[in-house]
Amino acid sequence: MYFEFSEKVKKLKKELQAFMEEVVYPNEQTYEEQLKQAGSRWQVPPVMEEMKAKAKAAGLWNLFLPDSEYGAGLTNLEYAPLCEIMGRSFIAPEVFNCSAPDTGNMEVLVRYGSEEQKRKWLEPLLKGEIRSCFSMTEPQVASSDATNMQARIERDRDEYVINGRKWWSSGAGDPRCKFAIVMGLSNPDAPKHERHSMIIVPLDTPGVKIKRMLPVFGYDHAPHGHAEIEFNNVRVPAENMIWGEGKGFAIAQGRLGPGRIHHCMRSIGAAERALELMCKRVLNRVAFGKPLAEQGVIREWIADSRIEIEQARLLTLKAAYMMDTVGNKVARKEISMIKVVAPNVALKVLDRAIQAFGAAGVSEDFPLAAHWANQRTLRLADVPDEVHRQAIAKLELKAYS
Template sequence: MHFDYSEKVKELQKRLTEFMEQVVYPNETTYQQQLNEAPGRWRTPPIMEEMKAKAKAAGLWNLFLPESEYGAGLTNLEYAPLCEIMGRSLIAPEVFNCSAPDTGNMEVLVRYGTEEQKKRWLVPLLNGEIRSCFSMTEPHVASSDATNMETRIERDGDEYVINGRKWWSSGAGDPRCKIAIVMGRSNPSAPRHEQHSMILVPLDTPRVKILRHLPVFGYDHAPHGHAEIEFDHVRVPASHIIWGEGKGFAIAQGRLGPGRIHHCMRLIGVAERALELMCKRVKERAPFGKPLAERGVIREWIANSRIEIEQARLLTLKAAYMMDTVGNKVARKEIAMIKVVAPNMALRVLDRAIQAFGAAGVSEDFPLAAQWANARTLRLADGPDEVHRAAIAKMELKAHS
């Protein structure tokens, strides 16, 4: 495995870093100010559209897609260091049209969508004109086992009828969110992993109702948000089914592999920025007549943070390399391992940085608290740690049987 970056990637790293320094970081405060101004939080701050236009003009757009027809044509290994740079800011992924859940939904449409579905939904998503959500998790079942889901997708002539309730449909609060990919049970008598389907449901379809927005540790994540949605006898054309009935789990496996590792790539960037802020802070502060940077415990925090970031990055790159060379299925153990490692690593580094900042660390004056809240959700999103550990152990035991 060779993790040295090609000249193409190095050039993109340079351009992306410069764009972050010149455009994204200086506008983080502006974004929040505009978000808090009238007429309300559930709208797009104008600065976001300005930054998106600049990113598109700079050729830093849809970098996540390996298909050159639609994106930059980068491999997972090539995209990893770029995704890491974007992860340093909570608002950056959207600037480059590389934010979840749109990335995963676009990948689904690229791989499994019909030409009609691509024309109607993929093209405007690629252009950053609309946004989307992914409705899989349900409030009344243990979602760590997706076969539990109760939402029904039933054929009725030329239509499908959807009944059920979903929550944590991230992005559904955004006024630009026009389409949901909904997963539900369509073939209850089929084999366990062929009972479910995915279907496209426009959010303006009659009887689709957003019941509430769900804050995360008090953060509403407006205008993106996380919604609880009710589908009450919702009817959509049969042509909205993705790939075919019973293909839900096959699609999910294709979707979640890249999505999981993208989260991990971004978390490396989160941790890097936290460590950078911590190092600057401890050089500036001198309680009891001695700079924090000279205290042994602080140096231990810094050293451990650097060690843990490098370990997580190497495992992320290995997983990306394997996805590119042997495929997501063969790389599933590496993907599961990094999905456990990266969020826990980022939380440890963030916690140290918050402690070094003191009271300022839990304030909104610095990005640490918001990044901590976001990173903590990633020990649950796309499967909790415990499920991934169980899968890793199962594969390890099988290898030694």
């Protein structure tokens, strides 16, 4: 494995870092202030569209897509350092049109969508004109086992009828969110992993009802948000089916591999920013007659944080390299490994940084508490740690059985 980045990637990395320093970081506070001033938190702060226009003009747009027809044509390994930089700020991924769940939905449409689906839904997403959400998790069942999904997608002549309740449909709170990709049970009698399908459901379709927005540790993540949605006899044209009936799990595997590695890259970025903030803080704060940086336990925190971040990054780069060279299926153990490692490392580093900041660490004056809440959520999102560990152990034992 050779992790030296190409000149193209080095150039993009330099440009992205400069853009973050000049545009994104200075506007983080502006973004929050505009949300508070809007009268409703479920409105898009004007500064976001201003930043997006600047990013598009700078050529820092759709960097996540490996298909050069639609994106930057970067491999997973090439995108890794860029995604890490974006992960340092909550608002950055959207600025570059590289935020979940749009990234996963765009990848689904690129790989499996019909030409009409691409024209109607993919192209506006690529331009950053609309947003989307992904409706998979259900409140009535243990969604760590996705075969439990009960929402129904049933054929009725030239339409499909959708009934069920989904929650944690991230992005559905955004007024620009125009459609959901819904996964549900369509073929109950088929083999286990051929029973579910994915279908495009415009959110303005009769029968679609957003019941509530779900906060995460008290954060509403407006205007993005995480919605509980009811689908009551929702009818959509048959051509909204993605790929074909029973292909839901096959699509999910294609969608979640890149999605998981993007989450891990961003987690490393969050950890790096936490370590940076901690180092700056302890050099400038005095307690018991000397700077915090001279306290032995804090030096230990800094050393352990650097060690753990480097380990997590190397494992993530290895997984990205394998995805590019041998494919997601062969790399599934490495993908599961990083999905466990990266959020847990980020949580450790963030926890130390919060401790070093004292009471300020749990406030909204610094991004540490919000990043901690996000990383703790990632231990559940895209399959919980325990399921990934089970998969890792199963693959490890397979070599000996």
